[in-house]
Amino acid sequence: MSESAATIDVSLDRVRKSYGNVAAVKGVSLAIPRGSFFSLLGPSGCGKTTTLRIIAGFELPSEGEVHIRGVRVTAVPPYKRDFAMVFQNFALFPHLTVAENVAFGLRMRRIPRAERAERVRQALALVKLDGFAVRYPKQLSGGQQQRVALARAIVVRPAVLLLDEPLGALDKNLREAMQVELRALQRQLGITTVFVTHDQEEALTMSDRIAVMNGGAIEQLGPPREVYERPATEFVATFLGASNLLEGRIAAIEAGKAVVDTAVGRLVVAGERRTAGERLRLAVRPERLRLHPPSSSQGFVARIREIVYRGATVQVFLDCGKQPILAFLQNAAPDSFPWGPGDEVRVGWEPESLVVLDERPR
């Protein structure tokens, strides 16, 4: 991260949060540049929501510092922080109309009535809810309520927009449409956004950067492509998409490369800072696997256990000795997959598809 401090909108510095003896967040540090879309991704209980609530000020960190736009807000109450939030269930005020809901933040900021009305009108136009000003939230569909919640948040022009699984309450089609729309709106306004989700596809689709969280700590932080292509840990490799995990031991270091003995045979990986005899965990994505006829000399021999036809792709479950292997194959032609269960094939992949995982003691 080379951005200067002036362009960092949100920063957490070694933030910890404990409830009694239970640590929900264990030393999270991150810096979110202005205008970027940042996702906190992880399973439930990983501390992503607690981290978001610490940024908002609904939870105070047990240790560490929180800055918003360079202002130290570690102990500042939520209503004095420069942020807005879209809640999981939207939390629209049921007793107020759509326009009154959107105007709420402006009223609290004592914006004059005329300016308030104009900004509410603009915000509603932005989320395409022009005709809905005098309706009540209960008279709207889930998708419309979501837009009102979004309008209510962006109308105050916050330094940072916090989104707490805002798409979770919507059905699948609507959710995908809203992902695109939300991202477009975020780019248009250039608003720094922190997005909490447990949905890896959602995080990959929308984010500039993703922090993958597990057990209260960040396992990996980087752009979607990097996090997916070069998972740092076993958790990241298996939580984001699927991975084949291989255990191995370095047999020798040859010309800067490590030769690793695994259940599927000898594999070669980058060998910097490695020593012979070291144990390694390797991962390879199922979609990177290629299947070759048994007569081929590529890859290693495996036997097909099961084939699952999924339309666009075919999932092939293989066994190489005791090592189970999963391959996703593109359904490129009607006859592109001539094998059946029990057949022997050879499995291979491009060397750069193999990733060495961190043996991070957890």
Added chain:
Amino acid sequence: MARPSLISGAAIPRRLLAGALLLPPLALFLAFFVGPLVYLFWVSLHSASQTALYGHQLTLEHYAQAFTDPFYLLIIRRTLLAAGAILGLCLVLGYATAYLIAPLPPRRRLWFLLLLLFPLMVSNVVRAYGWITILGRQGVINTLFRGLGISDAPLPLLYSFGAVAFGLMTILLPYMIISITNNLAAMERQYHEAAQSLGANPFRAFIHVILPLSSPGIASGMLLVFLLTMSAYVTATLLGGPRAKILVSLVYDSVTVFEWPRAAALAFVLLLLALAIAGLILLVLRPGRVQGRG
């Protein structure tokens, strides 16, 4: 959707069934509530009689008297004043208590509410006599004050407006607390956080969000307390005595001297006042707005 014929076929018997189920309670309601009420109104429009329930002459004199006679006006005013004082006290004390109880974990909240309900298990008569032993001339307070030399003559605490208002307030407060607590406890915490996220400090979040969203609880609490105040006879009589009478006592007094038409008219005045104030409470609090329909 796939079988419209079946649904429309079942609709008529179902409606008939619903009607049949409704019939017995409806009949009871008409026979034992609406009927007598109409008859009572009929009685209230007649002159008094020494021998019968009511005289032959049709007259509005009882109503006219209730709204012009200074004595009756005084009683009506006192009744409304007492109701207002009780409502105000119950609202402030009840809301504050509910606000403290509602965030508790459900089990502990339940224990608090049971504790609050406990006094309601003791008869009003017993509790009124309890107040008499505290407020009376030989009561706890007066004895204590004289013992401490604070006052020479016993203070006239009992049989006063204050005794009625205070006594009724203590009896009715749990109703207010319970209905507001239930409302607050069911309210999502997210509303409070949403308000704060939009820049509302805790006070403004309370005024603009929590208070309006608890209007159904406030309204039901106020209606309960108000209607029970208007019909609280035992407590009012025992603590108010002959000096601090309220409207219900007058109805009873008229009955004891066999002035049935006047008693009926006063009962209707009471009903009218109750309906008017109840309507006013709903109009001001608009509990329906929480449902988002204006």
